[in-house]
Amino acid sequence: MSNSKKVPTYWLKISLTSDPLLVEALSDFLEGVTGAGVEIVVDDSLLLTQINAFLEKRNPDESETGQILEQLTGYAREVAEIFGAPVPEITSTVIEEEDWGTTWKEHFKPFAIIPGLVIKPTWEEYRAAGDERVIEMDPGMAFGTGHHATTTLSLELLQGVLPDMAAASVLDVGTGTGILGMAAALFGADRVVGIDNDPEATAAASENVLRNGLEKKMSVASTPLAAVQGPFSIVVANIIHDVLLELSDDLDRLTAPGGKLIVSGILTGEQTETISRHFTDRGLCPERHLHKKEWSALLFAKKSSQ
Numbered sequence: 001m002s003n004s005k006k007v008p009t010y011w012l013k014i015s016l017t018s019d020p021l022l023v024e025a026l027s028d029f030l031e032g033v034t035g036a037g038v039e040i041v042v043d044d045s046l047l048l049t050q051i052n053a054f055l056e057k058r059n060p061d062e063s064e065t066g067q068i069l070e071q072l073t074g075y076a077r078e079v080a081e082i083f084g085a086p087v088p089e090i091t092s093t094v095i096e097e098e099d100w101g102t103t104w105k106e107h108f109k110p111f112a113i114i115p116g117l118v119i120k121p122t123w124e125e126y127r128a129a130g131d132e133r134v135i136e137m138d139p140g141m142a143f144g145t146g147h148h149a150t151t152t153l154s155l156e157l158l159q160g161v162l163p164d165m166a167a168a169s170v171l172d173v174g175t176g177t178g179i180l181g182m183a184a185a186l187f188g189a190d191r192v193v194g195i196d197n198d199p200e201a202t203a204a205a206s207e208n209v210l211r212n213g214l215e216k217k218m219s220v221a222s223t224p225l226a227a228v229q230g231p232f233s234i235v236v237a238n239i240i241h242d243v244l245l246e247l248s249d250d251l252d253r254l255t256a257p258g259g260k261l262i263v264s265g266i267l268t269g270e271q272t273e274t275i276s277r278h279f280t281d282r283g284l285c286p287e288r289h290l291h292k293k294e295w296s297a298l299l300f301a302k303k304s305s306q
Contacts, residue, residue, distance in 0.1 A: 011095050012065060014072065016051040018088035023049045025079045025294055026088065032148045032265060032295065034068060051088075065092060110134075114155045117183060122211070133186045137177055137208045150264040153290045153297035154238045155183055157262045160288070161299070162187040165233050171195070171254055173225060173237040173247070178205030178218070180236055185217040192218040195228060231256035238264040238297075241271040245278060252282050258304040260287075264297035272296040 014036070018026060023040060030036045036053035055068070073090060080087045110126040113119050120126040122138040158180065162168055168189045172181035175194030185192050194209075196202050205220045225247055235255045237244060244251070244263050255261045261284060266275050268291045276286055276298055284300035291297075 012055045012068070012092060013095050014053045014055070014069070014090065014092045016053075016072075016076070016088040016090050018049050018051060018076075019080075019083070019085035020049050021083045021085050022076070022079050022088060023051060025083075026051055026076060028149065028293060028295065029072070029075050032150050034072075113152055113179075114159060117155065117159075117186070119179070133183075135179060135182050135186070135208075136211055137179070138204075138211075149292040149295040150238050150297065151179060153292055153295065154180055154236055154262055154264045156290055157288060157297055157299045158184055158234070158236060159187055161234060161260050161262075162189060165260075168233040169193075169256075170234045170236065171228065171230065171232040173235065173251070174239045174243075175205050175220060176201050178208045178220060180238060181205070181218050181220075182209060182212055182214055184234070184236070185214045189217065189234070193228070193232070194218060194220045195223050195225065196220075197222060197224070225250045225254075228254060230254035231259065234260045234262065236262040236264075240265045241267070241275060244275055248278060248282065252279070252284065252302075255284075255300075255302045257302055259302050261300040261302065262297065263300075264295070266296050266298075268294050268296045272298065 016026060027038050027040065030038050030051070030053040034053065034055055036055045039052040040049060069090060069092060076088045076090065110118055110120040110124050116132055118126065118128065118132055118134045120134050120136045122136055126134060128134050162184065169191040170181065170184040170189045170193070172178070172184065172192065172194040175181050175196045178194050181192045181194040194205050196205065199222060202220050202222050209215055209218050209220060228250070231254055233256055235251055237247065237251055244266065251261060261279065263275060266272050272289070276289070279300050280286055284302055286298060287301050288299040289296060
């Protein structure tokens with residue numbers, strides 16, 4: 001009989017008390033940038049709203065927590081200035097997992113992330129209708145469920161370009177749970193590689209690939225982007241503005257001549273303009289710009305070799 005005990009999981013809980021005007025922007029940021037599970041509590045007066053964000057972090061240290069809070073505080077100040085609202089109050093604490101995961105599951109139901117593609121959690125029944133494609137997944141609280149606008153926008157661009165590409169290969173940078181890579185395989189890509197520097201993300205994505213029977217088409221690895229060998233017909237990176245700029249050399253290098261680059265995780269406005277200008281200056285041609293709420297996704301085409 002084993003005497004080993006299960007190592008407890010701890011959550012970093014961040015609470016923001018905010019003017020209701022800022023709730024949507026702050027919630028999108030927390031879900032899209034930090035991968036947090038978000039709970040919104042409206043107070044009786046309707047004058048303030050509390051946002052609780054839960055990030056799965058095993059024994060988070062002060063440095064890691066401080067970095068997350070600094071990034072969030074900076075964004076909160078920006079949106080407060082834009083909307084002319086008070087800067088939200090932000091607090092944090094570390095809590096041990098109890099029944100949060102079970103409670104959260106109650107709110108994750110099958111949904112059409114884009115027309116023709118349904119995301120279904122493992123614990124729910126769903127029967128595909130007609131030509132619908134279904135991705136079954138168990139994301140865990142640490143990763144996205146696909147609800148975020150940047151995922152939807154990236155999928156719309158992928159769905160638009162893949163039918164015109166024969167024997168397409170796709171690189172999904174920062175794959176997370178593997179949604180974009182798995183969708184690319186379902187949309188017709190011959191080969192998909194998903195990479196992520198978070199070992200928990202690669203583990204979750206690998207399990208989801210197997211669960212959906214896509215292991216012959218998609219592989220998942222923790223290979224650094226600089227070490228990835230290409231090129232690929234399509235490179236998709238749904239990350240954040242600053243990281244996209246840092247990785248731009250490799251994103252360009254790994255996009256095949258005549259191929260496509262899809263980038264998302266960027267805010268509409270100045271961030272979108274900066275990213276568009278940066279990749280255009282590198283010689284890529286902007287083809288499409290989609291936006292939803294305050295988020296954008298851009299599609300670039302790389303010129304064919306002369």
